Amino acid sequence: MSSADVVEVDARGLRCPIPVIRLGAAIKDLRTGSLVRLLATDPAARSDVAAFCRLRGHELVETVDEPEHTAYLVRRGS
Amino acid sequence: MTAVTEAPGSPGVRGVRVLLDGASAPIVPAAREVLLAALDAGWADPRRLYAEGRQARRLLDDAREAVAAGLGVRPPEVSFLPGGPVALSAAVEGIRYASRRRGTRTVAAAVEHSAVLVPGRAVAATADDATLLDEVPVDAVGRVRLDSWTRALAVPGTVVAALQSANGEVGTRQPLDAAWEACRAHGIPLVVDAQAGLGRDPVPEAYDVLVGDARSWGGPAGVGVLVVPERTRWRRPGAGSEAEFGRTDAEPVVPLVLAAAEAWLATATEGPDESRRAWELVDEVRSAASEVPDTVVVGDPVDRLPHVVTFSCLFVDGEALVHELDRRGFAVASGSACTASTLESSHVLAAMGVLTHGNVRVTLPLAGSLPGGAAERAAGVHAFCAALGDAVEAVRSRLGTDRL
Numbered sequence: 001m002s003s004a005d006v007v008e009v010d011a012r013g014l015r016c017p018i019p020v021i022r023l024g025a026a027i028k029d030l031r032t033g034s035l036v037r038l039l040a041t042d043p044a045a046r047s048d049v050a051a052f053c054r055l056r057g058h059e060l061v062e063t064v065d066e067p068e069h070t071a072y073l074v075r076r077g078s
Numbered sequence: 079m080t081a082v083t084e085a086p087g088s089p090g091v092r093g094v095r096v097l098l099d100g101a102s103a104p105i106v107p108a109a110r111e112v113l114l115a116a117l118d119a120g121w122a123d124p125r126r127l128y129a130e131g132r133q134a135r136r137l138l139d140d141a142r143e144a145v146a147a148g149l150g151v152r153p154p155e156v157s158f159l160p161g162g163p164v165a166l167s168a169a170v171e172g173i174r175y176a177s178r179r180r181g182t183r184t185v186a187a188a189v190e191h192s193a194v195l196v197p198g199r200a201v202a203a204t205a206d207d208a209t210l211l212d213e214v215p216v217d218a219v220g221r222v223r224l225d226s227w228t229r230a231l232a233v234p235g236t237v238v239a240a241l242q243s244a245n246g247e248v249g250t251r252q253p254l255d256a257a258w259e260a261c262r263a264h265g266i267p268l269v270v271d272a273q274a275g276l277g278r279d280p281v282p283e284a285y286d287v288l289v290g291d292a293r294s295w296g297g298p299a300g301v302g303v304l305v306v307p308e309r310t311r312w313r314r315p316g317a318g319s320e321a322e323f324g325r326t327d328a329e330p331v332v333p334l335v336l337a338a339a340e341a342w343l344a345t346a347t348e349g350p351d352e353s354r355r356a357w358e359l360v361d362e363v364r365s366a367a368s369e370v371p372d373t374v375v376v377g378d379p380v381d382r383l384p385h386v387v388t389f390s391c392l393f394v395d396g397e398a399l400v401h402e403l404d405r406r407g408f409a410v411a412s413g414s415a416c417t418a419s420t421l422e423s424s425h426v427l428a429a430m431g432v433l434t435h436g437n438v439r440v441t442l443p444l445a446g447s448l449p450g451g452a453a454e455r456a457a458g459v460h461a462f463c464a465a466l467g468d469a470v471e472a473v474r475s476r477l478g479t480d481r482l
Contacts, residue, residue: 015415016423017435021393024482044415044423044434051433055372055392 006035012069016044020052023074027058032078035061041069049074096458099411100385100443101246101274106296107446109341113298116333124332134332141332141339148342149281149288149305157304157322158330158338162273162291163193165302166240168314168326169269169287170194172306173238174201176313177267181235187222187242187252188213188429191271194240195425209233213429219378220250220430227257231264239268243282246274247413247426247439248377249360249386258284267310276303277345277444278353278385286310292338295345296444300331301338348446355452356385356442359459363387363440366463370470376432385442388413390427391470393479394436402469403438408462411439436470 009026011019019040027036038049046063049072053060057077064071097103105113120137122130139153146153159165174182182205184198190213198211212230215223222241231239239261244251254270261268270285277295282288287310292301304325306312312325319327345352364375364387372392391399396414403410413424414437423434442459445452474480 017393017395020435021477021479021482024393024479028482042415044428047428047431047434050431051374051390052392055374055433 006037006073009036009038011038011040011042011045013041015042016048019045020048023049023052023072024056027074027076030076032076034076036074036076038072038074039069040072045070045072094407094454094458096408096462097443097448098440098458098462099409100441100447101411102293102299103296103443103447105298105337105447106341106344106444108344109297109337112340113333113337116336120332120336122332123329125329137336138330138332141335144339145303145342148346149276149290149303150283151288151305151307154323155305155307157306157325158335159302159304159322159326160328160331161300162271162289162293162302163191164326165291165304166191166193166269166271166273166289167197169271169289169304169306169312170238170240171197172312172314172325173267173269173287173310175315176311177237181237183210183212183233183236184238184240185212185214185227185230185233185236185266186240187216187227189216189220189222189245189247189426190240190242191246191273192425194269194271210235212236216429218430218432219376220245220248220426221378221381222252222257224253224256224260228260231260231266236264236266239266241268241270243270243272243275244279244383244386245377245426246383246386246441247424248388248430249382250378251275251279251381251383254282254284258286261286267312274386275383277342278356278383287312292334292341295338295342296447297338297341298334301334303338344446345444348444352445353384355445355456359442359456360385360387360440362459362463364389366466367438370467373436373470374433376427376430386440388427388437388439390414390433391436391438391474392433393477393482394470394473395477396423396435396437398473398476399436399438399470402473403462403465406465406469408458408465411441413437413439 059075061073122134124135202210267286273291276290288305290303367389396412415423
């Protein structure tokens with residue numbers, strides 16, 4: 001899959017709950033199986049993104065720590 | 079100077095405020111009376127040899143005996159320090175110092191009070207050795223993982239372990255007996271932090287040093303209790319003073335200690351009945367919160383403190399929710415970022431891997447600390463449960479997250 005198929009949400013510099021709200025807004029109208037990559041700097045996003053996925057039945061595919069931010073790849077559930 | 083007037087905030091149902099942050103509740107009436115009387119009778123320095131000083135000494139000794147009896151220890155094993163967190167830091171530091179020839183490594187659950195974790199990280203940072211503080215992971219309800227705990231104790235150079243009897247943010251009790259057994263197998267003393275549970279839960283017996291705070295049993299702020307049994311190797315670093323059997327530099331404030339002891343006696347007589355009532359009310363809050371959409375109630379539902387419950391609401395700003403509830407008459411705490419004194423969200427919620435935003439923490443005050451007693455407390459909880467869904471909905475609607 002090319003990176004063009006991934007919706008990117010840039011929430012760097014924003015504090016929770018804003019990154020999760022942006023993620024929720026981006027994933028809302030996507031089809032099942034679609035991917036969203038959230039970029040965030042707030043450390044609280046680590047537990048909050050995972051908790052959001054559990055609550056809504058999405059899959060947290062991977063969490064990648066970059067030097068200046070963390071990237072969360074989420075697959076939309078049905 | 080600002081005049082002290084009535085408590086601020088909006089009146090809630092029936093025109094009264096509903097206090098649901100019992101971690102900093104008003105002291106129980108009997109303790110308040112003793113405090114006022116003690117300002118007259120116990121003002122003197124208990125180290126002085128004249129009559130007033132001797133009287134203050136007698137009162138302090140009586141208070142120590144009452145607290146020691148309640149905790150099942152001998153009076154010289156009990157020291158009063160200026161607050162639970164101060165006592166907790168001292169508890170850990172004293173064991174670390176007494177064992178310094180064997181090492182300086184500390185083992186603590188990741189959900190411990192910052193009075194354990196912050197000094198522990200400082201020791202590790204100073205030595206440039208991150209392994210000197212082992213923050214042992216917890217499971218999703220906040221209970222320490224015993225296999226990791228036991229492995230951590232086996233690491234050479236470990237000299238002290240710290241564990242709460244129960245967590246004051248989420249209520250989950252820790253497996254003290256098993257944790258202590260593992261400590262003893264490795265010859266490592268265990269500091270038990272009972273700041274959230276004394277007066278609410280049975281007094282722990284599995285410990286080498288015990289720490290409490292008078293606020294948990296309806297006493298005043300500013301009184302921490304440090305219990306160092308004779309068998310425990312504990313030594314205070316530094317020049318040392320004679321205060322409180324050499325366990326602190328700060329002489330206790332006698333009237334505060336007397337009030338703390340009186341509160342203990344008043345709360346101890348309530349005992350299991352108070353706990354049972356609180357337990358049922360917390361169950362009511364847990365069930366009301368779990369009915370709010372996209373809301374998770376965290377912590378162990380059964381093996382928990384009787385009076386504490388925490389939940390988190392998705393897509394909600396914790397600060398906004400605290401203000402919304404305050405406007406409706408309810409005083410609650412929160413572990414979300416921006417609601418505490420720091421901008422960090424609760425390390426307890428993060429360690430559990432649960433939602434850290436939109437968090438509300440309910441700590442029921444002792445029924446005896448409210449003018450209307452158990453009936454007032456129950457009515458307040460019923461009203462809170464009835465208002466919660468609306469309050470969350472109002473915040474989500476303002477944030478535009480109600481349709482996400």
